[in-house]
Each structure stands twice: as structure tokens, then as C-alpha cells.
Amino acid sequence: MSSSQRRVSSWLVAAVVVGLGPALVAGPAAATSDVGASPVGSGGVAPLVLAAPPGVSSADYPADGVAHGGAGVAGSFTFTPGSPDVVKYVHGFAGSPNPLTTVTVPAGASYTVTLTPPSYGLNVLEVYTVDSTGRRSDTAHYSFIVDAPSSSVAHWPLDTFDGHYLKDVVGGGSLTVDGTARWTYDTRWIGEATPAFDGATQFSAPAPAVDTGASYSVSAWVRLADADPSDPDPDLPTRNETAVGISGGSRSAFHLGYRMVKGEPRWAFALPAEDTGSSTTWTVASSATALTVADIGIWTHLAGSYDAATGETVLYVNGVQAGRKIRRTAAWPAAGPVTIGAAWVATANGTSRRGQTWIGQLTDVRVWNRVLTLDDLWGTESDPATGIPEVAGILAPVEVADWDFNGQLYLGCGAVWSSSYWASTLELTGCTEPYSAEQSAGYILAGPDDNEALWLNHAADGYGTDPAEPGYAVTAAGPVVPTDQSVSISAWVRPAAVDGAEQVVLREGPLSLSRSAGGQWRFSVSAGGLAVASSDTPAVAGSWVHLSGVFDTATHEARLYVDGVRQAAVGTNAVGAVSVEPLYVGAESPTSGHFAGDLDQIVVFAGALSDREAHNLYTGS
Incomplete structure (x- = not known):
């Protein structure tokens, strides 16, 4: 089906x-x-x-x-x-x-x-x-x-990948900066930057990307900053802030961003009835619940969609329909530029100016000349019966590290390079050249894909019978992903034993994928309390199993998938935290939580895997 x-x-x-x-x-x-x-x-x-x-x-x-x-x-x-x-x-x-x-x-x-x-x-x-x-x-x-959804008509990634910066990767050309462009590193991906807006800067495109008198959609990843850094406690803004708009003669045709609705802060997609300074009629699709200070500093995906055929105006927050209104007034075409980080607003004296400026970060801005669907956001499976191929959604997490270990048996104990864009390296502790009884880490030709796998802290192929120190691996350059944001980690795992003290498969900062002392697989997020997801059934010694742990800031969940299946026990109220620690493979730290068994196909994502994506990761690995 x-x-x-x-x-x-x-x-x-x-x-x-x-x-x-x-x-x-x-x-x-x-x-x-x-x-x-x-x-x-x-x-x-x-x-x-x-x-x-x-x-x-x-x-x-x-x-x-x-x-x-x-x-x-x-x-x-x-x-x-x-x-x-x-x-x-x-x-x-x-x-x-x-x-x-x-x-x-x-x-x-x-x-x-x-x-x-x-x-x-x-x-x-x-x-x-x-x-x-x-x-x-x-x-x-x-x-x-x-048929398959059409691509966006404009896309500004607003990141430092492949030299993107201010470029429109669909239509060509670059955004114009009004103010000073500032770029902040390591908040969304380690080693990359996204623009930070201070309330005095906006970006703009030279012409409207779509006809706002017809159907259109817009999306962006947004990250609110503390509105008052001088106050030790975080503060939400008390005014409207626009992430993306398109300017008309007197005002923007839409405002996607943060809005005070009946005195409460909400995510919103707001459309004024007409392009005049005197218009007070708006169609506002806003989130049902008010934001709190916990939303400050968290990357959130906003998407607004307008259907000219029905007047349906929809706001999606992190891929979920958060607000819906029917527009009763005619749409009007805005002839001005796309604005990022501000809106064009009408003033009381009849003039217009830049306003509702954004304070925080913005990235991955897209515009479509059609209605947005859930398939655009989440992707969809292929359907061979109708010739429909699989389509990835724009919310798909970004792979930031992938260690497969293929070929490592013949390369010795040197650093292992990730095959991802960042090419992070793992360094092994406990590996000897040549292999010996004293070693506690190495490679065997017995992975789940019939290629090499990493073995740790047990005898393998006659080696490791008298280890001199515990074996584990660690990323050489520090963390691979920001652990205060949504993260997914996965690996093929074969435990040598399933009893005794807790053994850690993967850990970075507050995130840990492990085998508990009770013999269950578990994924935990330990900042701001402990949120734990555990396996439905115990671990089995000597058997390969695929594990994925997901920390989702949108739902505040810690989820565990075993062989692509979501486990019933889900950790709630999960909160991440910034960490400068490296990623540990096969240990909690250099001196504790060492894993005994075999590991393969270790993958780390910036973002939360959906149920479909977790299942496909298992079946495709």
C-alpha cells in the first residue's frame, strides 16, 4: 500500500x-x-x-x-x-x-x-x-x-555551504544587504554559519519572486534571540518581527514570522487586506499556543501558504498545521522586493518604512508560486504502481557525519574519515599496529553489510585477549552537531554481552545511545532533567541490531527506533544544551561506559528523523 x-x-x-x-x-x-x-x-x-x-x-x-x-x-x-x-x-x-x-x-x-x-x-x-x-x-x-511537486521559484539557503552566502540557488543573483551582514557559526551546523540579524539589517531581492495576487507559499528556518541581552533572564520580544515579506507600495503583502496576537506572542502568517496605510483588516493564521522563553534560541521551521482558489491561509510550524484562516478579501499583487529580516510597514502619518525587524537568525528561505503541501515539508514514499518516485521533504535532517569503516581493515589504526560534506575524523584508542593481544579496538570483516566493522573491548579474530587499556573512538575536532537543537544518531550494533554496567554506544554532550544495566537499549537526553526512550525488548548478545536515537526540539521528545521501528517508551520534556565535548563512540568518556561489541555505519544528523525516515535509514543501510 x-x-x-x-x-x-x-x-x-x-x-x-x-x-x-x-x-x-x-x-x-x-x-x-x-x-x-x-x-x-x-x-x-x-x-x-x-x-x-x-x-x-x-x-x-x-x-x-x-x-x-x-x-x-x-x-x-x-x-x-x-x-x-x-x-x-x-x-x-x-x-x-x-x-x-x-x-x-x-x-x-x-x-x-x-x-x-x-x-x-x-x-x-x-x-x-x-x-x-x-x-x-x-x-x-x-x-x-x-504529479511531483514543483521546486521553489526562489531559494536563498543563507549559509556558508559551498559558498552559498546570499545567493539564490534557483534563480541566480544575490540578495542586497541594507545594514551590516553578520554571520554566526555553529548554531545550526558545526563549522558553518548563518546570518544573524540585529534589528538594524535586512536583506532584499531586486524583484518579487511570486505574484501575491495568486497562490503562493513561503518558508524559512528562524531562531529568535533574547530581546534584552542586558537582562540575565531571557526575554521574548514584545513587538511584531517579520522574517520574510514582499513589499507593496505601502506595506508588505504578507508577514511570516513572530506576532503579538491579542497580547500574546505567536508564530504567524499575516496578510493585510489591501496595499494602503489605512487598512486595518488582516487575515492572520497563527499558532494556537503562545510562545515561551523556552523557544528562544531554538531553530523553528515556519511556512505560510495562501490558496487563491479558496482563500485558505495556512501556517505550518515544524511541519504541522498550526493555524488556518479563510481570507475574505481579494489578494493583491505586491510589486516590491522580497525582504528578509524586516517588513515594509505603513506609518500613522501615511508614509511607509522598514519595520518589524528581526532579531535573531534566519536561514533556508524559499518561495513557491503555488500552495504548499505536507508532502513538500515531509517528503513522500515512492509508489511504483503509479510511477511516483520518492521525494525528500524540506524538513529532512542534514547528514553531518557518516562512518562506514569499509576498507579500514587494510588501513590500520589511523584516523577514520566521515564520508559526509564535513569529513569529520574519528581517532581510535586501544588499536595497535600490528594487531596484538594487547589491543582493545580494531576492525573485523563481519559487519552487517559483509564489510568491515569496528570492534571494541572483546577478543576478535584472536586479538584483544589481553587488552592494555579500554578501546573507544572520539572525534578529533570536537563536537559534530549542536546538541541544543534537534539531533538524530544511529548505528548498527552487536553487543558482546547484555549484562553488567551500562555501556555507551554513542554520546555527545547530553545525548546518549546505550545499553542499560538492565539490558535494554535506550536513548537519553540529560540536559534540564532526564528524558529516556527505551527498547520494547531486551538487547540480544551476538546479534546485529540497528538503533536510531532522535532528539526532537519541536515535540520535546527523545525517541528510540530499533530496526526502523519506533519504540513505545518515549522520553518527554526533553531539553538539549550547548556542548563543546566531542562525539564518543563506544564510551561515555575516556574512563567510563565502555562498550564491548561491534559497531558499524555510524550516522549523525542535524535534525529529527521522522518515523518514515528512520525506517528508510534502517532498510537502506
Whole structure:
């Protein structure tokens, strides 16, 4: 079953519409349509015989088994009545969390509507009708395939990878700096920098990247700074701050960033009704809960999407729909530049100026000329039956280190280079050249991939029978990832024994992947308290197992995956911390927690693996 099919089937729930018979409801909020619904069996109402379902057709998205259009691209759909006295059509996409839409028509009339399919691959539009007597029809399920999402029309990575800096890697050209560009290292990736904004600097592109009078989307990674560094305690801003906007004549057409909503700080995507200084009407999709000082210094992904066909205005925070509003005013095209780190705002005297300046860091700014979908954010599986390839989401974590050990058996005890962009090195302690009884670290040709693996603190191939010191490995240049942000670490592990004191597989700063004294695999985050995720079943001596530990700042969770499966025990209230310690492999420290067994394919990510990504890491390794 494809991921699209799973999305569809997981949302189809049976219900009984009072006095009207059974219905298929899309999502938990579907009963807000004006037909109304009640839980199955409530009231003891016997279902009536249903009328014939409506017809559904689309020239833009025909039901022909071939991919058309694209994710986030609107198309026209026509509904035709199954009986002559139809007066209402009720429709919605299976799997959507949004309410069903009800439209009233003259008796027996067809209805054409412009809709934006919510996902890449298989989509199902569900439609039923209600006649003049209140009798509803059976539900029509219109299945069609949507082509891959188009790339963004502008993308400013705003980092020092490959000399990106201010470049637009899609359209070419570079941003203009108004003020002083300052770059701060090691907050998102170790060894790389992102721009820091002090409230007096903004970046701008020479022309608008999209038509804000049509559908569009925008996203950025943002990191709030302390609003008052002179105060020992961290402080949230008490004013609006805009991460990204596009300037009109009097004001920006949208503001993506931080906003005071009814006196409380929220993430927000705000659209003014018109390009005038006197306009006081706004459409604001904002996060449901207020921010706290715990959000200061944490990288957060914001995305705003506007659908011109429906007026739907959506804010996503870390890939989750956090706010949704319907815009009731017409969209208007902004002719000015894209602004990063500030907005164009109207003043009380009728003039306009730069304002709502950002204090903190910004990176990875993207703009699309279409609606954003969850598939853009999270990616999607391939579907060979429909020819749909796998697509990675823009929230996919970045691999910062990868040690496979292939070929190391013939290279001796020297440093092991990571195959990632950063090429970090591991240095072994306890390895001797030539191999001997005194050594406690080395390589064997017995990995899970039938290539070399690292062995530690047990006899292997006749060596290590009389070790002189504990064996472990450590990164030569310090930490490989900021441990106050989301992090994922993984390895293939084969323990020599499963009893005795805790043995550590991987540790950097407050993050630790280990085998507990009780014999369970566990992943812990120990800053600001202890959050622990543990395996459903005990470790097994002598057997290879794939482990992934995930620290997720968006959910404040510590998660553990064993052979790609999320374990039931999840650590909550997890808080990271900045650390200057190196990554230890096979030890908690040089003098404690030494692991006895074999390790292979050690991978470290900046960012939190999703369930799908953790499973794919296991199956693809």
C-alpha cells in the first residue's frame, strides 16, 4: 500500500448523519458541514436508502491512472447530480484535517469548483449530495494521481555551504544587504554559519519572486534571540518581527514570522487586506499556543501558504498545521522586493518604512508560486504502481557525519574519515599496529553489510585477549552537531554481552545511545532533567541490531527506533544544551561506559528523523 493510500484509508471513518444514513467523513472536523453528523449508533437512527452518488469529473486531474498537474496546483472539478432534485453538494479530500465544504445549488444543477489537491500521488475527492427532502446520496470517491511537486521559484539557503552566502540557488543573483551582514557559526551546523540579524539589517531581492495576487507559499528556518541581552533572564520580544515579506507600495503583502496576537506572542502568517496605510483588516493564521522563553534560541521551521482558489491561509510550524484562516478579501499583487529580516510597514502619518525587524537568525528561505503541501515539508514514499518516485521533504535532517569503516581493515589504526560534506575524523584508542593481544579496538570483516566493522573491548579474530587499556573512538575536532537543537544518531550494533554496567554506544554532550544495566537499549537526553526512550525488548548478545536515537526540539521528545521501528517508551520534556565535548563512540568518556561489541555505519544528523525516515535509514543501510 502506498503512503498516499495509507493516508486515505487512515482517515476514512464511518458515521451516521442524523436522519440521512451512513456517510464517510474526512477528518475529525468534518461534522462541521451544515448537513451535520453524529457518532455511529447515537440516537438509534436507522439509516435510510441512499440516493445515487453524484458524478465527478476534471479535465485538469482526470481519473485515468496517469499523474497530472502537481502537488499544490489547483484544478477545476465538476459535480453532476445523481438525481434531479439535488440542492446541495458536500465535498472534501480524504485525509484532510479541514472541514467538509457544503454548497447550495438550484435543484438539479451541476457545480464546478476550483480545488487544490492536498498531496502528491494518489488523491481521493469525496462528494455526496442532499436533495430537497433532506435525503443524502451515497458518496462518490473520485481517485486521481497528482504529479511531483514543483521546486521553489526562489531559494536563498543563507549559509556558508559551498559558498552559498546570499545567493539564490534557483534563480541566480544575490540578495542586497541594507545594514551590516553578520554571520554566526555553529548554531545550526558545526563549522558553518548563518546570518544573524540585529534589528538594524535586512536583506532584499531586486524583484518579487511570486505574484501575491495568486497562490503562493513561503518558508524559512528562524531562531529568535533574547530581546534584552542586558537582562540575565531571557526575554521574548514584545513587538511584531517579520522574517520574510514582499513589499507593496505601502506595506508588505504578507508577514511570516513572530506576532503579538491579542497580547500574546505567536508564530504567524499575516496578510493585510489591501496595499494602503489605512487598512486595518488582516487575515492572520497563527499558532494556537503562545510562545515561551523556552523557544528562544531554538531553530523553528515556519511556512505560510495562501490558496487563491479558496482563500485558505495556512501556517505550518515544524511541519504541522498550526493555524488556518479563510481570507475574505481579494489578494493583491505586491510589486516590491522580497525582504528578509524586516517588513515594509505603513506609518500613522501615511508614509511607509522598514519595520518589524528581526532579531535573531534566519536561514533556508524559499518561495513557491503555488500552495504548499505536507508532502513538500515531509517528503513522500515512492509508489511504483503509479510511477511516483520518492521525494525528500524540506524538513529532512542534514547528514553531518557518516562512518562506514569499509576498507579500514587494510588501513590500520589511523584516523577514520566521515564520508559526509564535513569529513569529520574519528581517532581510535586501544588499536595497535600490528594487531596484538594487547589491543582493545580494531576492525573485523563481519559487519552487517559483509564489510568491515569496528570492534571494541572483546577478543576478535584472536586479538584483544589481553587488552592494555579500554578501546573507544572520539572525534578529533570536537563536537559534530549542536546538541541544543534537534539531533538524530544511529548505528548498527552487536553487543558482546547484555549484562553488567551500562555501556555507551554513542554520546555527545547530553545525548546518549546505550545499553542499560538492565539490558535494554535506550536513548537519553540529560540536559534540564532526564528524558529516556527505551527498547520494547531486551538487547540480544551476538546479534546485529540497528538503533536510531532522535532528539526532537519541536515535540520535546527523545525517541528510540530499533530496526526502523519506533519504540513505545518515549522520553518527554526533553531539553538539549550547548556542548563543546566531542562525539564518543563506544564510551561515555575516556574512563567510563565502555562498550564491548561491534559497531558499524555510524550516522549523525542535524535534525529529527521522522518515523518514515528512520525506517528508510534502517532498510537502506
